[in-house]
Amino acid sequence: MSVVLIPAYEPDERLVALVRELRGMPVVVVDDGSGPAYRSVFAAVAASGALVLAHDRNRGKGAALRTGFAHIARSMPDSCVVTADADGQHTPADIARVAARIAPSRIVLGVRAFTGRVPTRSRIGNGVSRIAFRLASGRTVADTQTGLRGVAADALGWLQSVRGDRFEYEFRVLLQAGAAGFDLVEQPIATIYTDNNASSHFRPVRDSLRVYAPVVRFAASALSAFVIDTLALLVLHAMTGSLLFSVVAARVLSSTVNFAVNRRLVFHRGRDVALRAAAMRYFSLALLLLAANYGTISALSELGLPLLAAKVITEATLFLVSYGVQRAVVFAPASGPAPPRAADPAAVHAGPAVGPGHR
Known part of the structure; x- marks a missing residue:
């Protein structure tokens, strides 16, 4: 019935x-x-x-x-x-x-x-x-x-x-x-x-904000991490001249902040995942994204794009991949409603x- x-x-x-x-x-x-x-x-x-x-x-x-x-x-x-x-x-x-x-x-x-x-x-x-x-x-x-x-x-x-x-x-x-x-x-x-x-x-305004809140929260978190990552990249590259070191160090800093924010504020059920398990998943993903990040920035820089422009294009490309994996894998508790x-x-x-x- x-x-x-x-x-x-x-x-x-x-x-x-x-x-x-x-x-x-x-x-x-x-x-x-x-x-x-x-x-x-x-x-x-x-x-x-x-x-x-x-x-x-x-x-x-x-x-x-x-x-x-x-x-x-x-x-x-x-x-x-x-x-x-x-x-x-x-x-x-x-x-x-x-x-x-x-x-x-x-x-x-x-x-x-x-x-x-x-x-x-x-x-x-x-x-x-x-x-x-x-x-x-x-x-x-x-x-x-x-x-x-x-x-x-x-x-x-x-x-x-x-x-x-x-x-x-x-x-x-x-x-x-x-x-x-x-x-x-x-x-x-x-x-x-x-x-x-x-x-x-x-x-339209109030209810749209409610409907799209999960995406808005993730975008805000990602934007914050992007700002931290970009500022750190530019400063470290200016100080050291090493692109590899600058990308790695900037990403470690921004990823740590992003992990804490996403687990506590963006993916609410992420708090149901053990900290150690979530951290291992997150930083494994971060390593994969880091490799993709470095490779893409290097390729775009070789094509003559300024570092900042290459950074923006790379981050925009990896944004969707990061969200999908974090939601479905990194901060997903054990199956079952x-x-x-x-x-x-x-x-x-x-x-x-x-x-x-x-x-």
Whole structure:
């Protein structure tokens, strides 16, 4: 059995219409603190057969999803879950298509082609998000912002452990899925936007910073190490005239700083890796990158490029390799999902209990 989980904040009649159209599928709706003005909408949702859970205040989409996952895991531990948005972007037919492809150790993504009339901010936002995801994971996903996703019962515990209370939660699920043992599978769906996506509660600046935080942190750490490395290289080369010595000494200094910052601040699960193991992996990688760094700088210098220009080009080239290996190998704890977090408190707002006989 697949349960449809819909997080909702200040929804309109489109949510009611969707619930009514989902005949034969159990539906759980999480009211994410919409307030008294929206009680009539949720009453209509409950009257249409959905179970409505309510947050006492707005906590964000990620928190609402975890509340729903926790409830379903407790009440229907063997059920699959399809998450959908409350604004009419996902049709019952596409929800059913995603549900049909659910299997253990798999996350099914309903991906849009972004053809036709697509709001500019949505087109640009998804393009930037795809690039960020590829930089962070080395994998390509056509639609990283889709809210239509399907998971089997084996994923519900892990999904409760993923951090993030707002829109960044869904991005982190994608980033961490591989390490947790889940494959990402894409299912094409229709691209639907109404009223130029005016009902979206996505805040471009604040929520984008939350979504891209892992990449931003790594870039900031790498930039700091780059500044330290470059300054040390220029100073040591001016003092000694030896390119090899200068590159090695500068890299030792900057790598030590970068290792400490990445382990403590960038890759949060890196603190779960023993210091000795993480250090051995990191500095083994550093030696490989050092050889590539020296070889590339030497080659570019032989071509007549100034040392600083050769340095910038080399570091930009090795940036992606370094991130991918550090995330997947250096600071990756032993395989196996983290234990579930406690679910956000939620109370039944209205509607019948969900079960095999629902609707």
